[in-house]
Amino acid sequence: MTRFIAFALATLAPLPAAALTCLPHSVEATYQRADKAEESFVVVQGRLTFDATALPDNGTGNQNPPQITRLPAQISGMALSEGGFDVPFEQPLTLEVACYGPWCGSAEEGDVLAFVEQSPQDGYLLESNPCGGNLFTAPKPAMIDQVKTCFAGGACTPAR
Template sequence: MPFGLPEALHEVVNAKEGYVAATGTLTFDETQLPKVDMKRQNETPPTSRVKARMSGTSLGESGFSHRFDTPLSLEILCYGPWCAGALSGKTVLAFLKETPAGYTVTSTPCGGHIFYEPSKAILETVARCYLKGACPKLERN
């Protein structure tokens, strides 16, 4: 199934865990991302964690206006030989899961909770969903 913003929003607003919507710059050491060796693909760990930082603003009652600068764990998932990717130094919209150890953001080979170069319209969609419950409908074929 395709996984995009509507699916991510549905997942995070209905989750038992708390999620923070934030936009800004995500930075980390890209050399720490998992690399698949196709000859030994069964040895690729299903989850890799990379130390990262998110600097920007988080969503509050008046939109994306709360200054936000925090370390976090970038969780990269692999499904067999298919691993998620991520780009450091880019502007993102991210849904950060609140955990006892801090924030975590997840990326999977099929999508995840990181969206690059979000438009103003996308940020407005997220704000409407979080603050007014007006979330986009899920498209199912």
């Protein structure tokens, strides 16, 4: 009987959580992906604002969050051109936060480096997913310099 109880209790124990494996989230990898995409992208350094209370749970309690959460947002800053980040850019956009199972992308209001998709039908779209997506929060100066280097045709190889 003791064996049966131990077996029954073992079957009720939580299983180890499966891990989400992502490639390193880097400016170089995101730049290359955007550069090769059929869609058009604008690289923007600026301030992102949206209603953060509408974000999905990010796996902390809801084990079945929606696959995609779309939020109205605004980005104000400067877009990248041959001269650097020197083109004023202030646009409403859709922040699209994807979830892969219980893991969800994240976003924070504030300073960002964003690879914003420009769609003739849908306007501007900014995607975040559990592996990073097209959004970098609180970008470091080295990240800004690196995306300028990529844009200018310089070294743009993601670290492994």
